[in-house]
Amino acid sequence: MNNRQARMFAIASTGISVLVFLILTLDSHRQFDTLTNAENITPEVTHGKDVWHKYNCINCHTLFGEGAYYAPDLTKITQHRGEAYLQAYMRDPAKFYDENKHRRLMPKQNLSEKEISDLIQFLDWVSKVDNQGWPPRPILVTGSFIPGADSVAAVAAGSADNPAGIRPVTDDDDPRAQGEHVFRSAIPACNACHSTAPGANMAGPTLAGLVTRAEAVLASGDYTGKATDVEGYIRESVIAPSAHLVPGDMYSANGTSFMPVGYEDSLTPEQLDHLIAYLATLK
Amino acid sequence: MQYRSQSVAYWYFAVAMVLFGLQLVFGLLSASKYLGPDPLLYILPFDVTKVIHTNLLIVWVLTGFMGATYWMIPDESRTELHSTRLAYIQLFLWVIMGVTAIIGYLFRYGTGNKLLEQPLPHKIIIVICMLIFLYNIGMTIKKSGRFTTTEGVLMLGLVSSAVLFFPALLHYENYTVSIFYRWWTIHLWVEGVWMMIMGAFLAYLLIRLSGADREVMEKWLYVIVGLVFIAGILGTAHHYYWVGVPTYWLPIGGFFSALEPAALVAMAIYAYTAIRRSGLAHPNKLALHWTVGSAVFTLFGAGLLGLAHTWPSVNKWTHGTLITAMHGHAAFYGAYAMIVLAMITYALPSLTRHRPEGGSSIGYWAFWLQITGMFGMTLSFATAGIGQVYLERIMGMGYLDTQLKIQVHFLMLIATASIFTVGVALFIYDFFRFAPRFIFEDEPQLEAGVTRSTP
Numbered sequence: 001m002n003n004r005q006a007r008m009f010a011i012a013s014t015g016i017s018v019l020v021f022l023i024l025t026l027d028s029h030r031q032f033d034t035l036t037n038a039e040n041i042t043p044e045v046t047h048g049k050d051v052w053h054k055y056n057c058i059n060c061h062t063l064f065g066e067g068a069y070y071a072p073d074l075t076k077i078t079q080h081r082g083e084a085y086l087q088a089y090m091r092d093p094a095k096f097y098d099e100n101k102h103r104r105l106m107p108k109q110n111l112s113e114k115e116i117s118d119l120i121q122f123l124d125w126v127s128k129v130d131n132q133g134w135p136p137r138p139i140l141v142t143g144s145f146i147p148g149a150d151s152v153a154a155v156a157a158g159s160a161d162n163p164a165g166i167r168p169v170t171d172d173d174d175p176r177a178q179g180e181h182v183f184r185s186a187i188p189a190c191n192a193c194h195s196t197a198p199g200a201n202m203a204g205p206t207l208a209g210l211v212t213r214a215e216a217v218l219a220s221g222d223y224t225g226k227a228t229d230v231e232g233y234i235r236e237s238v239i240a241p242s243a244h245l246v247p248g249d250m251y252s253a254n255g256t257s258f259m260p261v262g263y264e265d266s267l268t269p270e271q272l273d274h275l276i277a278y279l280a281t282l283k
Numbered sequence: 284m285q286y287r288s289q290s291v292a293y294w295y296f297a298v299a300m301v302l303f304g305l306q307l308v309f310g311l312l313s314a315s316k317y318l319g320p321d322p323l324l325y326i327l328p329f330d331v332t333k334v335i336h337t338n339l340l341i342v343w344v345l346t347g348f349m350g351a352t353y354w355m356i357p358d359e360s361r362t363e364l365h366s367t368r369l370a371y372i373q374l375f376l377w378v379i380m381g382v383t384a385i386i387g388y389l390f391r392y393g394t395g396n397k398l399l400e401q402p403l404p405h406k407i408i409i410v411i412c413m414l415i416f417l418y419n420i421g422m423t424i425k426k427s428g429r430f431t432t433t434e435g436v437l438m439l440g441l442v443s444s445a446v447l448f449f450p451a452l453l454h455y456e457n458y459t460v461s462i463f464y465r466w467w468t469i470h471l472w473v474e475g476v477w478m479m480i481m482g483a484f485l486a487y488l489l490i491r492l493s494g495a496d497r498e499v500m501e502k503w504l505y506v507i508v509g510l511v512f513i514a515g516i517l518g519t520a521h522h523y524y525w526v527g528v529p530t531y532w533l534p535i536g537g538f539f540s541a542l543e544p545a546a547l548v549a550m551a552i553y554a555y556t557a558i559r560r561s562g563l564a565h566p567n568k569l570a571l572h573w574t575v576g577s578a579v580f581t582l583f584g585a586g587l588l589g590l591a592h593t594w595p596s597v598n599k600w601t602h603g604t605l606i607t608a609m610h611g612h613a614a615f616y617g618a619y620a621m622i623v624l625a626m627i628t629y630a631l632p633s634l635t636r637h638r639p640e641g642g643s644s645i646g647y648w649a650f651w652l653q654i655t656g657m658f659g660m661t662l663s664f665a666t667a668g669i670g671q672v673y674l675e676r677i678m679g680m681g682y683l684d685t686q687l688k689i690q691v692h693f694l695m696l697i698a699t700a701s702i703f704t705v706g707v708a709l710f711i712y713d714f715f716r717f718a719p720r721f722i723f724e725d726e727p728q729l730e731a732g733v734t735r736s737t738p
Contacts, residue, residue: 003498006505013509017516024531028463031529036459049458053395059330064526065603066462067397070316070329072682073603102683103319103690107328122458129459132533134525135676136599142681200679 035130048122051115060106063126065134071106072141075131078124079198080138080208082281086123088174090116095177097142138197143184179278182271188260190275196282204259205246210234210282217244234279238272239264284633284720286357288364293634293719294374295350296627300711302343302381303620307704309336314700317686317693327389334388334400340615341398342381347623348480349373349416352437354630355487356420360429365422373415380408396461398469399451406452413445432501433486436508440479447471459527466522473615474543474585475515481581481622482507482550488574488625489554493561503553510546514539521593525602533595540593544586554578567632569642572650573625580621580654584613584661604671609664616657624710635717649710656703663699667692 001009032038052058058067061074078086089096092108099105111119169181183190193204200206214233217223225243227233236243241257251258267275284290312323313332321329353370357363364370384405387393393400401409420438424430451468455461486504490497520536554575565571588610592601601607632640667689675685 003502006502010505010509014512017512021516028528032457032460036457036527038457041457046456056330056391056395058395058397059333062603068333069605069608099320107324129527131525131527132530134599137679140681142683
């Protein structure tokens with residue numbers, strides 16, 4: 001190969017690559033709107049995107065797996081957490097997580113209520129973009145699909161009554177934050193059998209999308225319990241699991257749910273209220 | 284130093300050194316936040332230290348590129364620069380841009396778009412600096428009438444860098460589309476046109492240091508450029524995984540980024556054979572260390588570690604974890620930090636007074652401590668990342684709980700980063716230890732010499 005041939009090789013390979021790349025770019029533009037549900041990019045979503053940029057979120061979090069690796073991925077966060085939870089969280093993250101436990105904490109961002117709700121709209125739009133099904137398994141913020149896997153740190157930290165994955169709460173905290181604490185600290189702990197990740201059924205069904213499913217159950221003719229609204233349904237499921245059975249041989253037999261009974265006695269009425277307030281955020 | 288105007292390179296290098304030092308300060312701060320709790324949570328939170336860390340990297344490496352170009356072009360074209368005044372104006376604007384951008388970031392004044400956080404006014408100044416720079420270099424070459432292949436590759440790399448910055452100036456309504464074009468700037472810079480710049484510096488250094496035959500070296504430089512672009516341009520697709528673009532980008536990304544190491548293997552062989560064939564005759568052995576080191580570390584960091592997680596079925600699990608940080612640190616350091624340090628080490632004995640040509644023992648300590656430190660940092664990110672992938676992505680443990688379980692790797696990160704920092708501190712100390720040769724000091728001597736030799 002002489003100098004001229006080498007030059008031809010460089011020019012030709014660059015030229016062909018550029019050409020193919022541009023053709024694919026054009027074709028991608030043809031598909032962007034469908035893949036990203038562009039018709040759902042409302043002014044709220046756009047404003048939410050500006051909020052995302054304004055507060056430099058991407059330099060701690062990832063979105064579509066892109067960003068910094070200091071805080072959890074948020075691609076599907078609106079499918080893991082309901083709007084009420086996310087709103088309360090954005091008002092003050094310290095009410096939900098403890099810096100001494102996880103060694104890091106999201107600083108309070110002082111967003112306006114409008115900014116918070118538009119940001120959630122934007123994240124919800126993101127969660128529905130067709131991105132080849134990534135992540136292949138839900139990325140959780142805390143907790144685990146594996147029962148007990150997150151309690152090791154709590155034992156090591158010498159605070160067995162406050163399981164890892166949740167900060168200690170006080171009465172001043174948001175009821176939903178206190179409810180999340182109950183979710184992990186009740187005996188038996190709810191998270192031993194239930195995940196909050198979509199599709200991750202353990203001993204009990206996943207509680208992701210609980211509210212949506214409860215609404216559907218109540219509206220269908222198959223409901224056998226006494227509740228009339230979603231909160232009532234959740235309360236009934238906790239204290240009287242067999243009143244209405246979720247279909248599946250792995251969840252019940254002979255008309256009796258496998259879920260333990262006795263939460264009505266082991267939890268105080270306030271704890272029960274908090275738990276239900278938390279569960280009612282899982283949309 | 285054959286041409287007086289080459290001395291502008293010193294000031295570019297000096298600025299690059301200061302920014303490099305600052306970059307490490309913010310890097311160490313960011314790393315320590317992984318251990319937490321963070322006493323600076325409301326003063327300097329992670330997002331601020333991280334954005335300053337990455338932006339300083341881009342700015343100092345570009346400053347280094349500019350300085351190295353101002354050094355190399357007169358040598359190649361055998362002439363003085365078109366205008367040293369323009370070069371200084373450009374540096375002044377550039378520094379103002381950099382300093383105000385960083386002060387702005389402290390107050391969260393930025394676009395919040397990863398790696399392109401510079402606010403619009405700053406981006407416009409960047410474009411102006413680029414234009415002054417390209418004009419100055421272009422005029423120098425035009426006036427001299429001597430245009431080498433090495434220069435050609437360098438110029439094409441610089442012009443394309445400027446052109447590819449334009450998509451970054453536009454606004455996109457759709458977040459996915461904005462990601463799509465962000466990588467036109469970032470990816471096509473670091474895995475495309477910056478590779479041309481690096482290849483040109485590498486060729487220049489190898490020709491000078493090893494005395495290798497220019498004809499042969501420039502022929503292979505073409506081949507390397509061809510390989511870089513075959514893989515690099517369509518390799519952009521590996522940034523299009525999982526972001527909401529058509530699925531055909533997945534196999535394209537997998538195939539073409541698997542080819543990317545080819546160019547880097549070629550570069551390493553290129554450096555090695557040049558040295559083997561021509562021996563180690565050049566006195567500046569320290570510059571030779573940096574030059575060959577850069578080629579080898581690039582192969583490791585950009586080539587091997589990139590390949591490790593570039594295939595879609597692997598990347599599905601590793602995407603957005605510390606595995607990316609592993610690759611990013613080693614690749615950027617090997618390809619760009621080291622080539623700039625190589626150019627500085629090569630040019631420095633002529634730019635400063637009384638500096639030993641072969642480099643000092645401090646210089647060698649700086650080299651080996653940096654290599655060791657960066658290798659250790661890469662391993663720390665790798666082990667942390669592997670732990671994270673298995674616990675969080677595969678086993679399904681929560682993000683925060685996983686991060687607690689991989690704390691020991693963050694300790695290792697800080698330990699090795701400290702070794703790296705000592706290496707960089709020694710390099711910076713060695714840089715400033717000898718005073719520069721100021722033009723006004725050289726002038727009378729030169730004039731005297733001229734008068735004396737005139738009959």
